[in-house]
Amino acid sequence: MSKDRAVEDNANMGKLQISNTIFTGGFNTVTRMHVIKLDIEQSYTDVSDDEAKDQGLSLLSVADDSETKDSAGFGSEVKNDFQHQPNFGEKTRRPLTRKFSVSPTILIPYRLLSIIRILLLGFYLTWRVRHPNHESMWLWRISNTCELWFALSWLLEQLPRLCLINRATDISALKDRFESPNLQNPKGRSDLPGIDVFVTTADPEKEPPLVTANTILSILAVDYPVEKLACYLSDDAGSLLTFEALADTANFARIWVPFCRKHGIEPRNPEAYFKQKHDFLNNEVRLDLAGDWRRVKREYDEFKVRINSLPETIKRRSGSYNAKEELKANMNPSEMGENSSDEIKISKATWMFDGSYWPGTWEVSGEDDHSRGDHVGIIQVMLPSSDAKPVYGSNTNGKHLIDTTDVDIRLPMLVYMSREKRPGYDNNKKAGAMNALLRTSAIMSNGPFILNLDCDHYINNSLALREGMCFMLDKGGDRVCYVQFPQRFDGIDPDDLYANLNTLFLDVNMRALDGLQGPYYIGTCCIFRRIALYAFSPARVTEHHGLFGTRKTKLLLRKVTVSKKEDDEMASQINQCALDCDDDDDDADTRSLLLPKRFGNSTSLAASIKVMEFQGRLLQELESKGNQGCPTDSLTATQEPLDVATVAKAITVISCDYEDNTEWGKRVGWMYGYLTEDVLTGYQMHNRGWRSVYCITKHHAFRGTAPINLTDRLHQVLVWATGSVELFFSRNNSLFATRRMKFLQKVDYFNTSVYPFSSFFILVDCFLPAVSLFSGQFMVQSFVTLLTFNLVDSITLYLHAILENKWSGITITNRWREKQSVVMWGTSSYPAAVLQGLVKLIAGVNISYTLTPKPATPKDGDDEFADLYVVKWSFLMIPPITIMLVNTIAIAVGIARALYNPYPEWSKLIGGVSYSFWVLCHFHPFAKGLMGRRSRALNLFYVWSGLLSIIVLLLSIYIKSSSETQNHMKFLFP
Ligand SMILES: O=c1ccn([C@@H]2O[C@H](COP(=O)(O)OP(=O)(O)O[C@H]3O[C@H](CO)[C@@H](O)[C@H](O)[C@H]3O)[C@@H](O)[C@H]2O)c(=O)[nH]1
Numbered sequence: 001m002s003k004d005r006a007v008e009d010n011a012n013m014g015k016l017q018i019s020n021t022i023f024t025g026g027f028n029t030v031t032r033m034h035v036i037k038l039d040i041e042q043s044y045t046d047v048s049d050d051e052a053k054d055q056g057l058s059l060l061s062v063a064d065d066s067e068t069k070d071s072a073g074f075g076s077e078v079k080n081d082f083q084h085q086p087n088f089g090e091k092t093r094r095p096l097t098r099k100f101s102v103s104p105t106i107l108i109p110y111r112l113l114s115i116i117r118i119l120l121l122g123f124y125l126t127w128r129v130r131h132p133n134h135e136s137m138w139l140w141r142i143s144n145t146c147e148l149w150f151a152l153s154w155l156l157e158q159l160p161r162l163c164l165i166n167r168a169t170d171i172s173a174l175k176d177r178f179e180s181p182n183l184q185n186p187k188g189r190s191d192l193p194g195i196d197v198f199v200t201t202a203d204p205e206k207e208p209p210l211v212t213a214n215t216i217l218s219i220l221a222v223d224y225p226v227e228k229l230a231c232y233l234s235d236d237a238g239s240l241l242t243f244e245a246l247a248d249t250a251n252f253a254r255i256w257v258p259f260c261r262k263h264g265i266e267p268r269n270p271e272a273y274f275k276q277k278h279d280f281l282n283n284e285v286r287l288d289l290a291g292d293w294r295r296v297k298r299e300y301d302e303f304k305v306r307i308n309s310l311p312e313t314i315k316r317r318s319g320s321y322n323a324k325e326e327l328k329a330n331m332n333p334s335e336m337g338e339n340s341s342d343e344i345k346i347s348k349a350t351w352m353f354d355g356s357y358w359p360g361t362w363e364v365s366g367e368d369d370h371s372r373g374d375h376v377g378i379i380q381v382m383l384p385s386s387d388a389k390p391v392y393g394s395n396t397n398g399k400h401l402i403d404t405t406d407v408d409i410r411l412p413m414l415v416y417m418s419r420e421k422r423p424g425y426d427n428n429k430k431a432g433a434m435n436a437l438l439r440t441s442a443i444m445s446n447g448p449f450i451l452n453l454d455c456d457h458y459i460n461n462s463l464a465l466r467e468g469m470c471f472m473l474d475k476g477g478d479r480v481c482y483v484q485f486p487q488r489f490d491g492i493d494p495d496d497l498y499a500n501l502n503t504l505f506l507d508v509n510m511r512a513l514d515g516l517q518g519p520y521y522i523g524t525c526c527i528f529r530r531i532a533l534y535a536f537s538p539a540r541v542t543e544h545h546g547l548f549g550t551r552k553t554k555l556l557l558r559k560v561t562v563s564k565k566e567d568d569e570m571a572s573q574i575n576q577c578a579l580d581c582d583d584d585d586d587d588a589d590t591r592s593l594l595l596p597k598r599f600g601n602s603t604s605l606a607a608s609i610k611v612m613e614f615q616g617r618l619l620q621e622l623e624s625k626g627n628q629g630c631p632t633d634s635l636t637a638t639q640e641p642l643d644v645a646t647v648a649k650a651i652t653v654i655s656c657d658y659e660d661n662t663e664w665g666k667r668v669g670w671m672y673g674y675l676t677e678d679v680l681t682g683y684q685m686h687n688r689g690w691r692s693v694y695c696i697t698k699h700h701a702f703r704g705t706a707p708i709n710l711t712d713r714l715h716q717v718l719v720w721a722t723g724s725v726e727l728f729f730s731r732n733n734s735l736f737a738t739r740r741m742k743f744l745q746k747v748d749y750f751n752t753s754v755y756p757f758s759s760f761f762i763l764v765d766c767f768l769p770a771v772s773l774f775s776g777q778f779m780v781q782s783f784v785t786l787l788t789f790n791l792v793d794s795i796t797l798y799l800h801a802i803l804e805n806k807w808s809g810i811t812i813t814n815r816w817r818e819k820q821s822v823v824m825w826g827t828s829s830y831p832a833a834v835l836q837g838l839v840k841l842i843a844g845v846n847i848s849y850t851l852t853p854k855p856a857t858p859k860d861g862d863d864e865f866a867d868l869y870v871v872k873w874s875f876l877m878i879p880p881i882t883i884m885l886v887n888t889i890a891i892a893v894g895i896a897r898a899l900y901n902p903y904p905e906w907s908k909l910i911g912g913v914s915y916s917f918w919v920l921c922h923f924h925p926f927a928k929g930l931m932g933r934r935s936r937a938l939n940l941f942y943v944w945s946g947l948l949s950i951i952v953l954l955l956s957i958y959i960k961s962s963s964e965t966q967n968h969m970k971f972l973f974p
């Protein structure tokens with residue numbers, strides 16, 4: 001698109017908005033869109049003049065076309081420098097990743113143990129079934145069913161752990177291949193593909209802006225070619241608070257990012273970095289680190305104060321503007337078109353610092369067009385994209401904080417986005433936000449790869465993106481739809497009371513899946529291949545790559561999409577789109593108007609097609625530039641110029657999906673209609689035949705926060721478990737509906753979808769000992785057999801865990817926490833999830849999403865774990881509390897009955913009491929959470945009641961056995 005055209009389109013914004021209305025099809029309301037013009041100097045003054053000019057908060061900065069072309073089209077240079085190039089062939093052929101299998105010394109005993117356990121379980125269960133307890137058949141039946149179920153679920157869990165693997169990356173090989181001079185790239189410019197980073201935030205109260213700001217800073221400072229990186233923040237609250245916090249973050253990044261690059265800082269999240277202890281005398285650091293550290297720290301502290309006082313700042317500013325407005329209106333009522341002398345009511349608006357209305361949500365709710373679920377779409381480029389050439393800073397001369405003469409001071413693109421929301425239309429929660437980002441970014445930067453982060457998950461290792469790229473760009477990498485990293489956490493209490501670390505899932509199960517078809521997508525810390533999100537199958541993409549750079553891309557799109565039958569509609573539509581591009585290449589507007597007609601009034605389909613179109617056009621462009629032999633995936637050798645016209649067109653695309661909203665999530669992008677979009681979205685990709693990869697390393701690539709408050713944790717587990725139930729009921733998840741998914745992978749997905757249903761058996765098992773104590777009927781013939789079995793069972797389980805520790809690092813304590821949490825959640829969140837899922841299935845009721853509150857950054861001197869002791873009531877606590885009470889009472893009743901009974905059945909009593917105590921042990925963290933700060937007393941209670949019951953029992957056995965010597969043998973082996 002020529003410059004003139006862009007200018008013309010800029011002037012014709014009004015016209016474009018009209019075409020948007022047509023574009024949204026049958027929807028009546030005119031879709032409006034705000035592209036905000038801001039001048040950062042007004043609010044943030046401590047920036048030098050020349051810096052302020054390129055400060056970025058200008059209207060959707062237009063990148064210089066000629067520059068961009070230069071950076072992309074290095075074809076001509078190739079010819080000139082051809083003879084002078086040494087041979088790099090060998091160097092670039094090194095593999096980027098390696099795969100290890102777990103050592104046989106661990107694997108063989110591990111498998112042996114599995115077999116032993118299966119045999120033991122088999123023997124025990126057959127014995128149980130063959131020997132009914134005639135005393136109490138109902139107890140026998142119930143406990144049998146429970147045990148059969150648990151055995152089965154253990155088997156389901158164990159099966160996928162047969163092929164264990166570990167992986168490693170070679171970052172230096174990546175550098176050699178993509179960033180060293182070679183024949184195609186004599187200057188050694190980075191040939192790494194572009195990455196768009198998506199961050200989502202939804203509520204500045206539950207998700208403190210300072211936390212989000214730190215995440216953004218860690219992204220802006222990541223070690224990746226600046227011109228290939230773009231960062232998008234989606235704000236589902238449409239809040240000015242987030243907006244201004246982001247603007248100030250972009251500002252602070254000018255200090256923070258060069259500082260990180262200069263000294264090789266890790267981690268590049270200022271809050272986490274400044275918390276560390278520093279050794280400035282270390283030989284490996286630069287001499288000026290101490291000075292720079294002090295100056296940057298002071299800047300950060302001021303930044304922190306500014307961000308934390310933003311709510312107050314905005315409130316005060318809006319207050320004074322509103323008062324002024326009111327005054328004005330009352331002075332000249334005629335101007336307001338009011339004839340009466342009544343006092344005029346002015347709506348309490350939220351004001352931006354330049355004295356204009358904030359188009360998003362206003363603090364005072366209830367305002368039409370300005371509430372959480374009812375506002376226009378907002379898009380703002382906070383930092384423009386940059387050129388491929390490094391820009392070096394200058395030395396300290398009063399203006400500049402630190403000396404950056406040899407430091408590249410460019411910053412990646414940064415965009416604020418808040419999608420349009422209207423009452424009566426489902427916004428599809430996080431999935432909706434992600435898809436809006438997917439479409440917006442397709443038009444603005446179109447990185448072939450996408451990193452997805454929650455607002456509280458920052459990049460902890462600045463090489464993380466490169467690590468991910470190793471998998472994507474390695475041989476065979478084109479079958480990888482995403483690279484998932486484990487979720488690691490800061491700020492978890494040392495005891496990890498509520499099993500937040502998730503070790504069993506993150507360190508064992510996910511790794512085991514990597515030996516099959518790949519780990520689940522867990523919603524954050526995940527790098528996607530864009531094309532996999534566009535519902536392509538890997539086979540198709542391989543074909544794509546095979547032809548890439550050698551034939552006509554258009555031809556290729558047509559050929560590829562027609563050759564596969566299953567992606568029917570979408571394929572033919574893309575096909576048509578490619579044809580359209582052919583017809584009238586120069587008239588983009590006519591084309592976008594044609595699309596809705598051809599495909600009905602479907603906004604979302606049209607939007608998805610637009611995205612496809614862009615991808616196609618990009619390929620074409622590369623093609624036409626003669627970019628022959630360009631490495632696969634370096635699609636962004638061309639940086640899409642960011643011009644006003646294209647971005648204005650994105651307006652239609654980022655708006656909420658209106659009536660056709662199901663189309664997007666059904667076919668393209670993040671899946672709609674489920675509480676947890678993540679597992680389902682990954683499931684679809686695996687089902688299409690993609691594989692995913694687990695990138696788990698000792699240094700944690702990403703870190704985030706987890707709820708350490710019992711109530712928050714219960715609600716988080718409720719959301720996850722409901723997602724699983726939804727997966728179970730989803731049409732896709734029939735064991736027979738699988739298309740290209742490996743069998744064991746399918747088994748694991750099935751297991752995931754089924755675990756909340758075990759809540760029924762867990763509940764029963766927790767009440768059984770109490771019921772038997774109350775009724776005086778014990779559930780098995782002999783507690784001795786039960787205990788022996790439990791012992792053997794536990795031993796094999798923990799031997800397993802020890803072996804698992806060898807390759808996953810999971811400890812016995814972790815294991816015990818996991819076991820406790822299965823019982824705790826199994827009696828609270830899981831049954832609630834099953835109920836919610838059933839209600840949705842039967843009545844079609846939409847389930848609401850509970851956003852997990854993120855802990856705020858503690859101020860100096862604050863208790864880091866204060867949240868741990870906050871007790872908030874939740875209905876989910878009712879069953880566990882009941883179980884704890886019932887079992888405690890049952891123990892007392894049982895003992896009392898035995899003591900006052902002339903013929904007490906001691907063996908039954910011991911069985912019942914120890915079983916009840918065993919149940920109570922599983923609820924220890926739960927009880928601690930309920931007691932809050934008084935939990936120390938609780939520990940004493942547990943120890944003493946344990947000891948006491950043992951003493952009482954031993955005493956009574958002693959008394960009993962000495963008085964009835966004949967019966968002695970009987971009670972030991974009844
Ligand atoms: O309407 C919404 C709801 C949520 N979010 C964002 O989604 C992310 C995750 O939400 P959170 O409540 O923190 O979920 P968690 O339980 O902490 O997160 C885990 O579980 C979720 C559901 O499976 C995944 O989406 C997350 O990525 C994963 O970290 C946050 O960044 C939110 O801002 C939105 O953008 N819009």
Ligand SMILES: [Mn+2]
Pocket residue numbers: 454456705852
């Ligand atoms: Mn979270």
